[in-house]
Amino acid sequence: MSAPWLVLDRVSKVYGDGASAVVAVREVSMELQGGRFVLLMGPSGSGKTTLLMLMGCLLKPTRGRLFLFEHEVSALDERTLPFLRRRYIGFVFQTFNLFPALTAMENVELALNLKGINGREAQRRALALLARVGLRDRLHFLPRDLSGGEKQRVALARALAGDPPILLADEPTGMLDSRTGRQIVELLADLARVEGRLVFMVTHDQRVRDLADDILFMEDGSLVARESAGDLRELVSRREGR
Amino acid sequence: MVSLARKNLFHDRVRFAVALLGIQLAVVLMTLQIGFFLKFMTNASVLIDHIEADIWITAKNLKNFDFGLPFSEQKLYEARRIPGVLWAEKFLMGFSYWKMPDGGQETIQVIGFNPETRIGAPWDIVEGDLDEVKYFTQIFIDEADRERLGFPRVGDEVEIIGQRARIAGITRGAKSFVGSPFVFTSFKNALKLSFIPPGQTVYILVKVAPGYTVQEVKEHLARTLTGVDVYTKREFSWKSRRYWLLVTGAGIALLSTALLGLLVGTVIVGQTIYASTMEHLKEFGTLKAIGASNADLYRILIAQALIMAVIGYATGMLLARAFLNVARRAGLEAYLPLEVLAGIFGLTLLMCIGASILSIYKVTKLDPALVFRS
Ligand SMILES: Nc1ncnc2c1ncn2[C@@H]1O[C@H](COP(=O)(O)OP(=O)(O)OP(=O)(O)O)[C@@H](O)[C@H]1O
Ligand SMILES: [Mg+2]
Numbered sequence: 001m002s003a004p005w006l007v008l009d010r011v012s013k014v015y016g017d018g019a020s021a022v023v024a025v026r027e028v029s030m031e032l033q034g035g036r037f038v039l040l041m042g043p044s045g046s047g048k049t050t051l052l053m054l055m056g057c058l059l060k061p062t063r064g065r066l067f068l069f070e071h072e073v074s075a076l077d078e079r080t081l082p083f084l085r086r087r088y089i090g091f092v093f094q095t096f097n098l099f100p101a102l103t104a105m106e107n108v109e110l111a112l113n114l115k116g117i118n119g120r121e122a123q124r125r126a127l128a129l130l131a132r133v134g135l136r137d138r139l140h141f142l143p144r145d146l147s148g149g150e151k152q153r154v155a156l157a158r159a160l161a162g163d164p165p166i167l168l169a170d171e172p173t174g175m176l177d178s179r180t181g182r183q184i185v186e187l188l189a190d191l192a193r194v195e196g197r198l199v200f201m202v203t204h205d206q207r208v209r210d211l212a213d214d215i216l217f218m219e220d221g222s223l224v225a226r227e228s229a230g231d232l233r234e235l236v237s238r239r240e241g242r
Numbered sequence: 243m244v245s246l247a248r249k250n251l252f253h254d255r256v257r258f259a260v261a262l263l264g265i266q267l268a269v270v271l272m273t274l275q276i277g278f279f280l281k282f283m284t285n286a287s288v289l290i291d292h293i294e295a296d297i298w299i300t301a302k303n304l305k306n307f308d309f310g311l312p313f314s315e316q317k318l319y320e321a322r323r324i325p326g327v328l329w330a331e332k333f334l335m336g337f338s339y340w341k342m343p344d345g346g347q348e349t350i351q352v353i354g355f356n357p358e359t360r361i362g363a364p365w366d367i368v369e370g371d372l373d374e375v376k377y378f379t380q381i382f383i384d385e386a387d388r389e390r391l392g393f394p395r396v397g398d399e400v401e402i403i404g405q406r407a408r409i410a411g412i413t414r415g416a417k418s419f420v421g422s423p424f425v426f427t428s429f430k431n432a433l434k435l436s437f438i439p440p441g442q443t444v445y446i447l448v449k450v451a452p453g454y455t456v457q458e459v460k461e462h463l464a465r466t467l468t469g470v471d472v473y474t475k476r477e478f479s480w481k482s483r484r485y486w487l488l489v490t491g492a493g494i495a496l497l498s499t500a501l502l503g504l505l506v507g508t509v510i511v512g513q514t515i516y517a518s519t520m521e522h523l524k525e526f527g528t529l530k531a532i533g534a535s536n537a538d539l540y541r542i543l544i545a546q547a548l549i550m551a552v553i554g555y556a557t558g559m560l561l562a563r564a565f566l567n568v569a570r571r572a573g574l575e576a577y578l579p580l581e582v583l584a585g586i587f588g589l590t591l592l593m594c595i596g597a598s599i600l601s602i603y604k605v606t607k608l609d610p611a612l613v614f615r616s
Contacts, residue, residue, distance in 0.1 A: 093531075110244040
């Protein structure tokens with residue numbers, strides 16, 4: 001097996017300090033590979049989003065070490081984090097977060113522009129990405145004229161701009177009806193299995209568990225359980241002292 | 243490159259319109275007030291600036307050019323004996339009255355110069371021959387004052403304090419600040435057409451000889467000549483401008499209106515940019531999540547400011563021009579050289595960028611978790 005893409009070694013994140021300090025992520029350790037579709041589940045406030053932000057280099061750990069393709073993110077300067085995000089990470093959000101003034105095409109193009117791809121090449125790629133998510137005929141629609149599912153597809157195309165190996169999705173189906181939601185999750189699962197990406201998705205939706213390779217459970221900042229495909233055994237995987 | 247700055251601006255049309263209105267207000271106020279102010283400044287010293295004397299000798303404690311008082315011509319001969327004086331010449335200026343065709347009177351400023359040397363003569367002649375002022379009571383008036391004086395034409399005879407005078411020609415750009423028309427003529431005629439007593443002059447103009455500095459000659463004159471004041475051209479020009487500026491308060495009023503325009507514009511633009519940034523904060527967070535650095539975000543905010551500045555300036559200038567046309571028809575001129583227009587553009591840019599600073603700060607402090615909240 002090749003080296004893991006993402007390694008968390010007793011990573012903690014504490015918000016604030018003193019009496020008001022909140023330990024949002026507590027000593028989480030894990031190793032993640034490409035080609036897998038991983039779900040993260042857990043009650044509200046258990047630290048799922050915070051963990052996603054750590055993995056996506058939007059936050060730096062308070063304690064512990066985090067490696068992304070062998071870059072030790074936890075040791076890097078804040079200013080190098082955008083570089084890592086551009087290169088390795090694609091984000092998908094519950095609220096889509098499309099730019100309302102930009103068309104579907106432009107939303108994807110802008111992401112490509114940020115990654116240094118410009119002009120005709122950016123247009124060509126944006127078109128291909130939107131075709132990939134099944135939106136060939138919605139290229140010049142503004143977000144307000146798209147359905148929820150279509151918006152999330154645009155967001156997915158935008159997350160795929162620049163071809164990042166890792167996709168991080170925070171409740172991407174939270175605003176969608178279950179049928180549309182499932183279609184999006186199927187797309188995400190394909191991106192892992194067919195295209196070999198690592199897709200890591202936070203969800204509350206029990207009905208998509210069958211599509212996952214791994215399911216992680218979080219509680220109160222800690223990773224408390226792990227369930228793997230075809231494996232109904234719940235193994236508590238606090239891998240401290242690894 | 244997809245311009246999020248431009249697209250966002252045009253997307254929030256109402257807000258963009260409000261910001262533009264703020265910029266236009268600032269541009270129009272600044273342009274008009276600075277334009278009038280500069281015109282005002284140059285008018286107040288128009289003759290001093292055009293006459294090629296280095297030094298002006300005046301009656302003691304004069305307030306400004308327009309309030310010149312006569313003193314003994316004897317001083318002229320004393321001045322000519324000072325080393326470093328290339329030439330010294332009389333120059334008369336006195337208030338008088340012009341009889342209007344309808345029988346009324348118009349206050350005028352009669353200027354008497356030496357027609358042989360032409361020192362102190364009008365510099366831009368539109369019509370007529372300056373030599374003519376040597377004969378009979380021939381006078382020149384400025385084209386800008388023709389209306390005030392009842393549209394006299396070259397060759398017309400007019401009456402000034404009971405004396406007959408003939409219009410020999412028309413000048414350009416010699417409009418007095420106080421608003422009383424200038425009437426240019428020879429010394430001899432000026433004595434007839436005004437209340438300056440014979441044997442007196444109102445100013446002495448001095449040219450400094452090569453090899454001497456203006457300062458040293460000025461000091462020598464000031465030490466030697468009693469009962470008069472001695473100024474360099476710059477000093478006297480500035481004194482005249484400053485008088486109208488400070489003593490009347492008009493200049494201060496004009497400039498403070500310009501400043502107020504800049505301030506109000508900055509506040510309006512700042513408000514709208516800030517409100518817009520707050521509304522788009524989640525978009526900025528999203529940009530960050532998809533790989534934008536803080537520098538990228540600043541670039542978008544600055545681009546927004548630049549677009550607003552350029553459009554606001556261009557449309558503001560069109561408005562200002564319309565206002566200036568109206569003002570001109572009402573007899574109010576503005577002076578706006580290219581550097582000043584460029585300067586106003588610079589101020590507009592600064593205003594828009596300054597108005598974005600708070601937004602830039604907000605974006606720097608952006609909480610990345612924002613993008614995950616619903
Ligand atoms: N910026 C912050 N400052 C202080 N505390 C925070 C901040 N962000 C999150 N928290 C706290 O950290 C904990 C974990 O929050 P997080 O958003 O990661 O949970 P979550 O599992 O994503 O919850 P949900 O399912 O409701 O989205 C919560 O107790 C939350 O209140
Ligand atoms: Mg969350």
